[in-house]
Amino acid sequence: MFILVNLKTYPCDPVAVAEAVADVDETTDARLAVAPQAADIARVADTGVETWAQHVDPIDHGSNTGHTLAETVADAGAVGTLVNHSECRQKLADVDGAVRAAERAGLETVVCANNPSQVGAAAALGPDAVAVEPPELIGTGTPVSKADPEVVEGAVAAAGSVDDAVSVLCGAGISTGEDVAAAAELGAEGVLLASGVAKADDPAAALSDLVASQ
Template sequence: MEMLKTPAIVVNVKTYAGATGKKALEIAKIMETVANEMNVSMGIAVQFTDISLIADQVSIPVFAQHIDPITSGAHTGWTLPEAVKEAGAAGTLINHSEHRLQLADIDTCITKAKEMGLDQIVCSNNIATSKAIAALDPHFVAVEPP
């Protein structure tokens, strides 16, 4: 699997029933075909449970939708960055508008993702936050709404 190159199109399939499991894989395969035919960089952000299924079958970068600022241990229900990497992800979204984090936690997530060799797409919703996030040196800053 390749890493994301710019310019890029990244599709976040969220948690919709029509974009879960095998249906998410279908979307990823279509994206892979389009990326190859049009010579564009594309990535897909999927639910944690779908990372391995999809990463094993497509060449486009697969992203986790979130990681938590944790280390291994007693963190039931949290998403461990190492587990995302082990599942086959090329990167992760951080601070999505539907899963906001504090700036200190964003910083920890960026650091952990870099340690794991994961691309980071950190989401922001305004100029001031984008500047603060950019100072943390992630691979990408995505502004929502654009």
């Protein structure tokens, strides 16, 4: 099970969260990773935890002021990147371009999508994984695996019908080990979460609960 913790722009200490994740990582067979803000990637990567970028742009080296270059986040220590998160939407052509840029830089990719139909379109772009996240459930503490399990099952089916090498992650509202287990039962190979760990008083304890079923 892959558990990717997105720190967004929450007012947490990214290094402290990363150290907590690294500690828990030693106790589980689950794969754990952290996605901090771009400015914090190097500091988080220095903790030894698997580090991801929250976003890369569909650009190459050149005149791109204000954009995020895939090679830059890779050089800073990231091994993967989210693409098209619900809070950072891109047009389909730009999603494709971002996936290609990530591939060029040797980064893994998780493309986020709202529903099974979008999951199918995202899977056709050849990312390593897709994450299904209904926007209305993000940050609510109500996981899609409970609110609408058919969305997860539909996403798994949609990705499999396009490219069965593309893994499916379950996002939105994940906060407990029960949520992780439910996502796995529906066919997801991982979860994407944020506030459940990033905003927790004790990130290590919150993460330990998430991996308890692994």
